[in-house]
Each structure stands twice: as C-alpha cells, then as structure tokens.
Amino acid sequence: MAQNIISRCGIAALALATLALGTITLPARAASEPIKVKVFVAAMFEIGENTGDRAGEFQHWYERYWVKSPPHAVKGALKPVYCNDDGVCGAVLGMGKVNSSSSMQAILLDPAYDFSQAYFILSGVAGTPPSRGTIGDVSWASWLVDYDLGHRWAPEEGKPGEPVFMPRKGYESYRLFQLNPALVGWAVKLSQGTNLQDSDAARQYRMRYPEKRAQAAPAVTTGTHMTGDTFFHGPGLSKEAQYIAKLYGADDYVITEMEAAAITLVIKRQFGTDRVLSLRGAVNFDQGNPNETTLQHLDPAPGQTAGGFAETVANIEAAGSRVVDHIVTDWPEWQKGVPPLPGK
Template structure:
C-alpha cells in the first residue's frame, strides 16, 4: 500500500512539473551568429565622435539586450538577429580575457559563432595607405621570443630577434585562408571614404603606396602589447615575421593573437575574422621625429573608423542573411 502511494505521489509530481514547464515555456539561450569585437570607444556609444564601436552600436545594438560579463568592466549586446558586440578592451590580456568570458558564459550559444575583430591599426608607408582596410590571413606576435635592442647587436650581425619554438602556438597563427579570402572577395569593391587632410599628410612620405587611395587589402597582422613606433621597430617586426616564414606584415595592432588563442581554445579559430583599418603609419617621415609622428594629426582616424565599419558590417550582414547555409558551412571562394 505504501509503495503504491509513493508511486501515485511521484506521478502527480511529474504531471505537475510537466504542466508547469509547458505553461512557462522553455527559455532558450540566445544564439550568437556573429560576435563583433572592438577595442575602445572615444565617448558615448552613439551620437558623438565615433571610435571603433559606435558605428556598429548605432546600426546593430541601440535598443538590443545587454548582458554584464562577470565583474568585467564591459557590456555585451545581442540583437534579435543574433548579432552580438562589445568593447573588448585594449592589449592582449584584456582581449583574451574578454573573449574567454563570452565563450565560456553558459547563457549564450556560441557553438557556431563567427568572430569578427574590427579595429584600427598602423601600417608601413611602403605597403599601403591611410584609410586602407586589411583582412588578416596570418597573425604574428611581436613580443614572444628572445629579442634585444640594436645597441646590443653582436659584431658582424644584424639580428635583433631569435624565435623560440615554445611560443609557436600563440606566436604564429594562420587563420582560415578560405574564410579570409571570402571576406576579401565579398568586400574588395566596397567604396571607401577618403579625407583631404589625410591626402595631404600622405604626401610627406612620398612612396607610391603611401600616395594611393584607400582600398581593401589582405596581409599579415602583427600583435604587440607595446605600442611601438619607428623605422627600426618596423624592421624588427619584419624580422619576427620572417622567422615564422609569414612574409612582410601589412598592419600592426595590440590584440589579434590574443583573440585568436582564445578562439582556438574554444574550437572557433576557423570562424575568426580580423579586419583592421589603417589610421596611422608606423614610422615617421623623413625629417620627422618619432615623438612628432606619434603626436601628428594625419586626418585618418575618423576615416578609418568609417572604412573599417563599412567593410566589417558588409561581412556581418552577409553571414546573417545566409545563416541557414553558413551556420554549418564556413564560406569560401572555392
């Protein structure tokens, strides 16, 4: 009798739970289709002088649901189309911890997420021009390895860097070439803006590449926590890239390898896209000091913010519009 009573009670509890769940509905996790990562904003997220995040916020996230990430000083926005975005912070430590926090948060479904890093960077004046937008195909860490200053170069040598294989996993990262090629092909004809002040500043450098109009390009992106600047630092960057057989770099920045390591750790490296707009040359022109170059106003900042958004948002829109295909099949030009 007692056993029969227990069975009846169990059945009643199960019926109650089933009825209650049916009435409430099952709360599903928001699916993040594309995650946009910018590094900073100048002021407010909308309506004033735009930094990296503002154009994305105004198009995708104004009024979107916002989430706090642990105790980190940032907010993640997710709109109804499955586009998410946040200000991730500058430098490798902040970048990696931000992406790790998002990908490990049980509130979100990131199993098929494409990650778009969209931010500004520098460029050698012999490889492109102010206002360019560069899709990265390889990432090289400027800091990892053994290095020394020019004053400590051994007699008869020119080397300032020695690669250490122990750093290879994060020191050199090859992105999904098919995805990068697709992003470039999708955006290479996007009409970019130019600026008269930037055009005048380019003329100080004189190289054919520096005098060109802004364009979408592809190349190697070099990551350094130290915001280095100068011709010899640029030569050192070339030396570090050569040690990985990565070729000449196109853009410099402070976060890309860190984002890539976090994406790698969560099995999403094949879905990582890096898009960098050029707001400065990484060295002074003839007769200009490094400090003068760092303090110079080239007219490229707002132009870069606009061009980076024009290119990056084109890819975001394409991925979301064709989500039924791209959820399981990574886009390619093949």
C-alpha cells in the same frame, strides 16, 4: 493513498484556478536556452557613448546592429554584450592582449551564449608601414603574429646591422596563426567594392611620405597583422616586424595592432580558428616621414596629426558589415562551415 490522491487533486484544482485568474507564469523553455550566436563582432575601445557622440571602434557597429538591443553584463568582461534577433552579437573587449583576451574568455564561457557555430570579427584601428598601406585602409589579416614573444637585446650588444630579436622556444603554437584562407578570401571578395571614405586632412598628410602606397587612396588589403602590447614605432622596429613575419613564414607585415593574436588564442582553445577574422583600419603610419624623427612623429605638434580617424572607423564597419550581413542572410549555407569560394 487516499490522502495522496486528495492532495494531488487539490494542487491540480489550485493550478487551474490560478491559471484562470492569470496569476501563474509557466516556465518558458526558450527563454532559458542560450543565444545561438552567428557572428560576434569585437571592438577594443569606444571613446564615449555607444551612439550620439564621436565614434570610436564600436559605435558604427552598435548603430547598425544593436541600437534596440539591451545590454547583457558578463562577469569578467570589460563591457556588456549586445545581441540582435538575427544572432549578431558584439562587445567592447578592452585594449591590449590581457585586457581583450580576458574579456573574450569570460564571454565565451557565459552560458547565455552558444558560440559553437559562431564567426568572429575582431575589429579596430591600427598602424601601417608606409610601404604597405595608407591612412583609411581596411585590412583583413591572412596571418596573425605575436610581436612580443621572443628575446630582444640592445643593438650595440650584437653585431652591427643584424637582427636584435630571436624567437623563444616553446611558443610555437601561441605566436603564429594562419587564418582560414577560404574565409579571408570571402571577406576580401565581399568587401572589395566598399566605398571607402577619405578626408582632405588625410590626403594632405599622405603627401609627406614618398612611398606610392602611402600616397594612394584607401583600399581593402590583406596581409599579416602584428600583435604587440609594445607600441613599436619607427623604421627600425617596422623593419624588425617585417623580419619576424618572414622568419615565421607569414605574409608581408601590413598592420600593427595590440589584441588579435591573443583573442584568437582564446577562441582557438575552445572552437579553433577556422571562423576567425581580423579586420583593422589604418589610422596612422608606423613611422615618421623622412623629414621627422621617430619621437617627433610620436609627439606631433598641434595640427600635425594624420587625420582620417573618423573616416577609417566608418570604413571598418562599412567593409565588415558586408561580411556579417552575407553570413547571416545565407546562414543555412554558412552554419556548418565556410563554403567554397566561387570560381573567378
């Protein structure tokens, strides 16, 4: 007993001495606690560096929120995660369904982060049918539909003019997501007044298309985003995408992209989909104009591309940051869930 008392006194004296010398570091409890994420912004690719060169999908977000934030490598994720002091985090997930969703899964499982109350903005560039959108548009998804999950066959193997797609049974909960209408409504309301950039090249390119919507100036829109690893193209497959959207009871197909439905499924399995948004900017039409074939549109001659890419990636962040900033500023109101939309 006496030896134990002497031992404890000796340890206590040593601790006091080292504290006085400033050589002991007590554990900081706050440092071990996970970051409480308020908003997570996902981009799919960046062209070069995160800042200072040609901007891809991530650069404008990075320059707004994370220039002073250190990178945090996450095992299993393609790129590091960045977080600022306001709880706004983001990362480049990678292109395509498998690439992006595996990164998202790794990030959600990292104990460094608490996503239990987080909102997600899945952002990137996309295509649009000329009857529903134009170059420079930014679109909030009301529905996400997986384009690939089903059966397809060659047109000559079916009846002329009939669809060549049939949904596969068993994928009902994987292939279709209706995003929270109240949250989508907030996103549209907050971003509708955004001053969207445009370019002379994009204006000239639009005039190749006869559709009024294709010729219009960029706008904030909403509708179904079609997710497909298949980079479908041409009026026939665009018509098929619209057919699938209607077959599933979703809104008009307005955006073709490669990741959102897959990422949303990963988030759904842990946190549901009530706090998920998909934001896309249109940088191309999903088909050629009446004077070119689909292959000519996919492989254009020099100087014949759409233009407007730089302006569109800026538009994505300009519209999306309005939603991010609103949620963070009014966090006490948003923390427990999406507030009711104010009356008109």
